[in-house]
Amino acid sequence: MTAKSAPTPRNTPAEPTDKLLHQFVGYNMKRAYMQIQDDMSETLAPLGLRIGTFSALAVVMGSPGISQTQLSQMLNIKRSGVVVVVDELERASVLERAPVEGDRRAYSLVVTPAGKRLWQKAEKAVQAHEAALFSGLNAQEVLTLQDLLGRAARSAGRQRRENSS
Amino acid sequence: MTAKSAPTPRNTPAEPTDKLLHQFVGYNMKRAYMQIQDDMSETLAPLGLRIGTFSALAVVMGSPGISQTQLSQMLNIKRSGVVVVVDELERASVLERAPVEGDRRAYSLVVTPAGKRLWQKAEKAVQAHEAALFSGLNAQEVLTLQDLLGRAARSAGRQRRENSS
């Protein structure tokens, strides 16, 4: 090496590396997810959504009438966490807690007309943003990534359930 | 179980779905990462490590003498966050803050002999655990996943830097 630029500690390699970390799938997954998460948040902010509220809206759109407990299972969070998310979406008139006939404890979550319009916008915005985000990958590679991520999650989940039983 | 078990709200689809979410790479990435993160934590706990301290140890192992500022850049966290991690590792006698000759502001981070033995164990433990975790994927598929995750992260990072400039 010739021109040492920054005042670096003496016996440090010229360029510090995280090579030892990159061998692990978990680390690469974290790095990729963190990048995407930040970008996703910026995409959703103008629509008044966060990742959590966007996800909840997506599930209620796909499963109208779902209960909060069911929603918590779909999102893999606790019921107490769902309350906050639904409160926020209801305050924004995106969805409503409708009474369930036959069970006065539960709510039936339904998306309002305004909420449906918001979803159309949000879905398109995220689709467009992911397309730009993964411009370095071709269509087939994105499909492969989707498949492998899905199978990795299921594989890991199965592993965890077996170990805890 | 066969028969409908839980008292479900009336007009709910028989099985709620998160199909609308699964179209997004970001969501699949989050699901997979969350699964792996939980498992990773359980693997590291018996060794007295967390994901954050494990990652820092890995970087200092690969770049002995690195400064805290450099470490913060490698880990993509702030310098203030590094202090906590290094404090914890130093308290456990895993690494040390050595003085840097020529710059009395900075520290040169070095792994102790005990720290090196711990790293050998931790590296093997995580390798073994990832192997079990991804037993649903063959070797080639894991390599492909690694490649795509790396490229996705770089692609997303580039995208973000361009937009913010």
Next chain:
DNA sequence: TATTGTTATACTCTATAACTATA
């Protein structure tokens, strides 16, 4: 003036536990 490490503080996301009203 700029940089290294540090501290104090705050924010986000999520979990736990206790509570209520129903069932």
Next chain:
DNA sequence: TATAGTTATAGAGTATAACAATA
């Protein structure tokens, strides 16, 4: 007794901002 939703509280992880020592 058990379940749906709620509330209060706490923890992990990270960010921001101000500071002391040093460059």
